[in-house]
Amino acid sequence: MKFTEEHEWLRVEDDVVVVGITTHASEQLGDVVFVELPEPGTEVTKDEEVCVIESVKAASDILAPIDGEIVEVNEALADDPGKVNEDPMGDAWFFKIKAADASQMDDYMDEAAYNDFIG
Amino acid sequence: MSELQRTPLFDLHQELGAKMVPFAGYEMPVQYALGVMKEHLHTRAAAGLFDVSHMGQVILRGESYEAVAEAFEALVPMDVLGLGEGRQRYGLFTNADGGIDDDLMFANRGDHLFVVVNAACKEDDIARMKAALEPSVAVEVITDRALVALQGPEAEAALARLAPSVAGMRFMDVATVEIAGADCWVSRSGYTGEDGYEISVPEAHAEALCRALLAMDEVEAIGLGARDSLRLEAGLCLYGNDIDASTSPIEGGLVWAIQKVRRAGGDREGGFPGAERVLREMAEGAPRKRVGLVPEGRAPMRAGTQIFAGAEGGEAVGVVTSGGFGPTFEGPVAMGYVTAGFAADGTNLFGEVRGKRMPVTVAKMPLVPANFKR
Structure with missing residues (x-):
């Protein structure tokens, strides 16, 4: 698993990359009340805003961590945004992306480096 | 920026795991371990305890309640003279343009008027009252008391366990009540849309009172985050957001707070800042x-x-x-x-x-x- 400075996690699953937000991020956000997901089939480039999360406190964006095509989104989050707080590292993944260039993942942190990053 | 102030309950907030944020010059709890959503739902289901000690508490004293009320009516479009002893009312400081400079609560305490104003406006409010009322009315700023609110359907049962007489109070009643050995000024009111009480307590007794309430199963500490979502659902204004110096009471949907006696045709019609605009908009609409x-x-x-x-x-x-x-x-x-x-x-x-x-x-x-x- 890889981690970004934007507090996203990336997990390689067969030929796609599953993306979610970290437990730390979900705790900082507070109770999540709304998630807006991209359309499957959307081509995205790294650092493009692809999702909106609204918590009881504020709205934040999720950025595409790599270039590629969104192949699947987690529709369950639209109906039950609270899952993001309950299981951010598991059930509450946001989207699956087919990487255009898998080497973009190499720049991201491993778990130990991420834990150091959040202190 | 000047240093943030702390309420007498700061140490308790920290002990309870509150997340503290700057608010109106104070370090205040925005949420506790439960989180905003659960704190909100708990308040509507049982009882929530809020620290609102950052708000301004002021006593206005003159020759008599009537003398103070008459002077105070020059600042607010409310019926202050007609307010019964032991009763509280919602009020507005209007400005010369008919906008709202702050909203407040005031109570007839027999020999004086007790006023509670917003934290962010309190310095201006105190200056306004001093300028308009002194020397015939003394403006006494209370700095040695905390203010807490206990809100929710089980607030009565919880507070009555410490002071049985509070169960007999009605909405907007005010009384001095001894709670856990402290002389408290209690009103049956709040900012959540729920039944409940606001309690002014001597600062030395504030933490003990809160601990006694928090020890009860139905009471949880609630932060400013849930206070905001509770008051929003209840349709209550947040000063600075929903009403401000440019909005009139009519625009703000607060005509209900202006009693008949201060309206056109009333015995004490007008006579408050901005009366011209307020009375005109009451007649013609905003x-x-x-x-x-x-x-x-x-x-x-x-x-x-x-x-x-x-x-x-x-x-x-x-x-x-x-x-x-x-x-x-x-x-x-x-x-x-x-x-x-x-x-x-x-x-x-x-x-x-x-x-x-x-x-x-x-x-x-x-x-x-x-x-x-x-």
Whole structure:
């Protein structure tokens, strides 16, 4: 698993990359009340805003961590945004992306480096 | 920026695991371990304890209550003279242009008037009262008492365990009550739409009182985050967001707070700052009006969201002044100002969120029914 400075996690699953937000991020956000997901089939480039999360406190964006095509989104989050707080590292993944260039993942942190990053 | 102040309950907040944020010059708890959503729901289901010690507490004393009330009526468009002893009322400091400089609570305490004002406005409010009322009325700022609110359907049962007499109080009654060995000034009121009490307690006794309440199963500590979503569902204004120096009481939907005796044709008509505009708008209507807004779907419409009459084009007809998610409403809720022609309940409008026009409907406030003990 890889981690970004934007507090996203990336997990390689067969030929796609599953993306979610970290437990730390979900705790900082507070109770999540709304998630807006991209359309499957959307081509995205790294650092493009692809999702909106609204918590009881504020709205934040999720950025595409790599270039590629969104192949699947987690529709369950639209109906039950609270899952993001309950299981951010598991059930509450946001989207699956087919990487255009898998080497973009190499720049991201491993778990130990991420834990150091959040202190 | 000057250093943040702390309330007498600061150490307790820290011990309870509160997340502290700067608010109106104070370090205040925005949430505790439960989180905003659960704190909100707990308050509506049982009882929540809020530290509101940052608010300003002021005693106005003169020759008699009547003398103080008469002087105070020059600052507010409310019936102060006619307020019964042991009763509290909602009030507004208006300015010369008929806008609202602050909202407040005032109570007839027999030989004096007790006033509670917003934290962010208190220095200005105190200066205003001193300038207008002294020397015939003494303005005494209370700095040695904390202020806490206990809110929710089980607030009565919880507080009555410490002081049985509070069960007999009605909505907006005020009394001095001995609670856990301290002389407290208690009112049956609040800012959540729920039944409950606001308690002014000597600072040396504040933590013990809170600990006694928090030890009860039904009571949880609640932060400013849930206080905001509770008052929003209840349709109550946040000064600075929903009403300010430019909004009149009529625009703000607060005409109910102006008693007949101060209105056109009343025995003490006018005689407060901005009376000309306030009385004129009461007769002719205001150009815009504060309304409740219910967005369709789940996306919250935050403060600043522009409101439009149509799905495309056109000028904005309004703006959201408070908006977020209503945990009890189970969906997004908002309030804001719209041009008078669009203010009727059920009017279908659009709010622009991230460049997209989303349907929103004008709705009667409160969005969650109030639960006061009348």
